[in-house]
Amino acid sequence: MRLLVVDDSAVTRAMIKRTVAAAGLPVAEVDEASDGQAAIRSLAMRGADVLITDLNMPGMGGVDLVRAVRADPVLATIAVVVVSTDGSPARRAMLSSLGVAGYLAKPFRPEELRQVLSGVLAGLGGAA
């Protein structure tokens, strides 16, 4: 499985990568991008099975990124997990309508990220 982590904070990207590495999940590679546009370029070049994205980023934010992925016939089936400071029920409902598979509010405990990713990977057919 290949993951793409999208967050304008290098610290958060490192935290997520560190948690994924320690969780024992069947993830072969983790790519990084700092905003939605960079994520689209990365997906076009390298693809991904799971997209983990923040919402509030300069340039193209997470909501526009998810919409762009869902509108692209090649990328539309990528599973999306949102990791954001915005955990309001209103925001979660809006993301659910976009087909987001998992949601995690920052800050998160490592086991919480592992649980969300395990569920998503299991749905993709990966042993988690």
Added chain:
Amino acid sequence: MTPAVADALVAAVAEVLEVAAFELADPTDPAPPPADAVATSLQFHGPPSGAVRMWIDPAEARAFAVATLGDDDPAPAVIDDAVRELTNMIAGHVLTRVWPEVCIALDGAELGAVGHAEAYAVHLTGEHGRIAVGMEVAP
């Protein structure tokens, strides 16, 4: 700032530090920032719209970066990034709990100068230093 927002800020700082950095923090009386305090501000847009402001002791900022990244010697730019993200997490935590029924957009936190003392109504002491935060809501 209403008592409910102040209480939410205290809870936000304490929970973010505990979850992200495995650190306990307790409310304390206000005090002036040290000369080398790291200060941030973050604008949010709803309604409601407003700003969250924070300053943090450099030792506490460094400890937060070390704990979150597992890097014993983070570069200054990494510490700054960690402090911006700390501000984001505190702001998101508070806004989600005080106004759960609306979608509020957050700008990225920016480093800057410490503002007036009145802008930082809530003070906590962590294991390595002090954090002060406040929130302004546009009328």
